[in-house]
Amino acid sequence: MVRPPCCDKEGVKKGPWTPEEDLVLVSYIQEHGPGNWRAVPTRTGLMRCSKSCRLRWTNYLRPGIKRGNFSDQEEKLIVHLQALLGNRWAAIASYLPERTDNDIKNYWNTHLKRKLQSGGDGAAKPPAHRPASSSKGQWERRLQTDIDMARRALREALTPLGELKPQQRDGVDAAGASTGGGGGGDSPASSSSGASLCSPSVAAPGPYVLTTENISRMLDGWAGGRKGRRGGSAGPGTPGGAESASTGSSDASEVSYGGAAVASAAPPTAGALSEYETKPAQQMPLSALESWLFDDDSHIHHVQSASLLDVPPMAYPFWLEASVFK
DNA sequence: AATCGTTGCAACCGCTGGTTA
């Protein structure tokens, strides 16, 4: 089943997205909701392939995305989930509703992997290789051991430190010193749960019209809130990323991600987007994992990821939010 | 100040799986 790539057509633009393209895309999704990506380029007039539009939305424009500044809790969770699930970034991302799979993948490749390779924090190592010399039985026993270790480690990551008994912490440390899970267990949750964040909506018929009102509203906020990537010029850059957030100014990103301003802001429309927006926060992807995780440890409190990570209400990137939610 | 290596991240590419006709 060979077919040409979707993006090799002539006239399909590649490379960094411009602010104007972002505005068009967000405005369209605001009205029709995410989904039906095939139709997005034609309806918006964007010279992008559908894939590029979807990627831009899910990795960058989607409301509620937090960028940069991975907390210790998040880092720990990623390490343990990676040990447990392997490089299934979408599955891992489903436990971190504010993070995209791409972001987690990048963070893993650029920070955590290196950190672990250098034996930095003594946390769980990346998935171990399958020992070729081991017999099947040995391998399975070892695999089961690794799964148990990863399970304990993950449980610890999902449990506030204050609730851990000393021996539980010790157990976690032991797990952290192990060679890790090695892709043993399949995800108890849906492997494509990341996709569940996007509820396919019914696109309205007819070409999408980007109203001048929409554009002007967005551009108003753009000019004020935008910060280039690392102060640079590459497109819309990283809105409120680690760098800008760490500058400590009263940047709009703090307002965005802080939650209060977002919580008080009315959704853009009563339509698909507002409905969509609430989904990540409502999603409790841990339930299946929890039952598996805690089934033999009833003395440990069930902990929901939302409370653990203190997920704020969904928010657009600051540079869009200021205008979109005016 | 200039150069060069490193880092971080956005985006692309190829593949897979689900759905539909």
Place this chain on the structure above:
DNA sequence: TTAACCAGCGGTTGCAACGAT
């Protein structure tokens, strides 16, 4: 049953910013 379409996933790349010399 099969082929085409489509959305999504994970690996990889390209490039701008950063830091060291």
